[in-house]
Amino acid sequence: MLSVSAAACALALLATPADAAPPSTGEGFDCSGLADGNYPDPNANTHYVACVAQTYAYSMVCASNHDGNPLYYIANSGPDPATSRCDYPEVAAIQTPSLTAGTAKIGGDPRVVQGLTATVLNDGQRLRGAWVEFTDAEGAVLCGAFTRADGVARCDSAPLPTDAAVLAKGYTATYAGGGDPEVGWQPASGTGSITV
Structure with a gap:
């Protein structure tokens, strides 16, 4: 090795x-x-x-x-x-995962976005250990989490500085990939909804 x-x-x-x-x-x-x-x-x-x-x-x-x-x-x-x-990079295959975001909701005291989720798959297999960042419709980071063995990243936001109108537009979940756009793990993203 x-x-x-x-x-x-x-x-x-x-x-x-x-x-x-x-x-x-x-x-x-x-x-x-x-x-x-x-x-x-x-x-x-x-x-x-x-x-x-x-x-x-x-x-x-x-x-x-x-x-x-x-x-x-x-x-x-x-x-x-x-x-x-x-x-060598030319031997490493490109991996192109897919990402599906779920539905979250606003709740708690103080108010947070609860249940931000993203499922990351690669060739139909659940991808574990992938870092996913969750952002609101204006690009502000809500939270981030790793995918678990089931391929799902899940987190709740910090107390909300974002107004409800922005959150009603939903969120984006982004997996940045492995750091090289020409080799290996490629980025993936998806949008989810937030119940306000």
């Missing part, structure tokens, strides 16, 4: 309020129910996640080639460590 470093990542399935920074690579990947081995990191084409004991997730970085350029994890090469690999 071509890797140069490992760092333990959080096992909790994180959701962040609007003012928090996006997560670091490998964070939020849930290994429960997966065979031990290597899995693609849908948020970084040059990384993969090593699952150990169906519990621990380690973010691994692919090595660089002889020119110092990064290699890309080959999405369908794992989980078996004997076949899992990083390779």
Whole structure:
């Protein structure tokens, strides 16, 4: 396996309020129910996640080639460590996931948008560990969350600074992809409604 470093990542399935920074690579990947081995990191084409004991997730970085350029994890090469690999960008296939946003509602005290959801699929399979950001109709970030094993990212917003008229226009859920528009994981987005 071509890797140069490992760092333990959080096992909790994180959701962040609007003012928090996006997560670091490998964070939020849930290994429960997966065979031990290597899995693609849908948020970084040059990384993969090593699952150990169906519990621990380690973010691994692919090595660089002889020119110092990064290699890309080959999405369908794992989980078996004997076949899992990083390779040149021209070998890495483009992954084009789809995203479907759901229906959320305003509720709580203080008032928040509850139940913002997005389901991310790749070739009909639920994509786990993908970071999804939820924004209102004017582009203000409401919250962000990782997709779980069921492929669904779910979070509630921070207390609402946005007025009801803007929220009545719905929300956008965006998966940014793996960071390279020509290789690996491509972005996906969808719009959902908010019951005001």
